[in-house]
Amino acid sequence: MKFLKFLLFLVLIVLIGGAIYFATQDGTYQIEESTVIEAPKSVVYDIANDYKTWESWGPWKAEDPTMVWTYADKTSGEGASYSWQGEYDGSMTTTKAVPHTTLEQDLTIVTPGGERFPKVYWNFEDTEDGATKATWGMTGEHTIMDKAYFALSGMDFEAEQREMYAKGLDGLKKMAEEAITAYEINVDGLAEHGGGFYLYRTTSANAASISQIMGENYGGIMAFMNANNIKQSGMPFTIYNQMLENGAVIMTNAIPVKEKIVVAGETNVLSGFMPRTAALKVTLRGDYKNLSEAWARAYAALAEKGYEQSDQPPFEIYTNDPGEFPSPADWVTEIYIPIVDIQ
Template identity: 25%
Template sequence: MKALKIIGIVLLTLVVILGIAVVLQPSQAHIEKSIVIDAPAEAIFPEVSQFKNFTAWSPWSKMDPEVKQTFEGEPGTVGSKMNWDGPKTGQGSQVIEAIDENKSVKCSLTFGGYDGKFYSEFILAPEGNGTKVTWTYDGANDGFGAKAMWLVMGSMMKGQYEEGLMDLKKLVEAKPAVEPIPADSTVQTQ
């Protein structure tokens, strides 16, 4: 009987600690991860602004190879959309809301079974001889359930963002460098 009482107290303590951890989660979720890529923004921008290119380095494409994706609209423009449906990633969509060529791409995200909109943004800024790429996520954690989900999903997403940025870096840096054409060059014809 004494052992059951101790087990009960331990379980109750764990539930209380977990409840406190959930309540202390932020009401506004935010992730921000960055990496410096040894390439100009012009070489990186197509990879973050065109959804078909995004799937080549996205951590979720690797996590769920059976995902079915569809694309709508003109690639790399405001309003272009990617829908996904996969056994591990679930259903959702991503739409480009704002774009500033070679500087930033902001997308709204919807996830099947969750109300509200969430946002993701890529920000490209010169850093040394390369480009610093910052990938952000923002969304509301409304209510106990959303905060409980964030307790688990937040740390998992941070790791996925880091993995995706590392794969983006490998992809871009493996491509041959494109030499810019000097402004004063002339075309010679024979």
């Protein structure tokens, strides 16, 4: 009997010693992973901000096929939340959302040892080349039971979390980079364009330099308009005076104005007028790099419908400002091929 008491006493000492040891170990942690995503910051933020996207880009489904997600009425922005059931149940709520910059979230995980309440955070930063650095992290503090379990089982909690975050960021990167490449071409059919006055520059450009020369021309026109207090009355457009087979063009880059402008003095900005015209209209929603396909579709539709192109050169209108729509998938360009009036 004395031996049993002595043995129990030793076990108790070991247990107390172990508890003291694990209690004195630092249980706080901060784990984060980062990646660079070739997409605007607003696009990356909007995906991470909406819990309904997490099931698509996150790694959890592959690791636990039994997971079932439940979404609240609000799934993005401050106060948004969702929950899940699986190997470990849990929920998450967004407590802070600074558009295109920061997210802070409260995470609850139900483990065999009880509930855990880590804090999750996201940071989104512009890179010098226009991409986005996305950082996903988590902070918290392990309980004595957690610390004992990790030590005795050999589980590397931080390594597993880092691997999960890295996989998740890879999924987020893929989704964001695919999102900005989405585009749609629609043949709208016959339309009438009202025409009007405009200020312009005409120049030639090869296929490789079109975008650069367009930017220089529009910058020069806007500088002239600002210097002379001339207001823009519509969205910029380009008239293609000639389209050559090698991709080179002679083009007129123009900005609409309300009335005829008398241009005096030495300047390379001129005043023009476009008459009202009937045209075949095609709309591209997506990156400008898809314009060549959109133009091909427009001319194919012209031939298919049997319309006759008029002497007025074709043109394209940039109906929204990329500065206000960071994702190329949201850019809208209208193509017009003027036709001979149908009797």
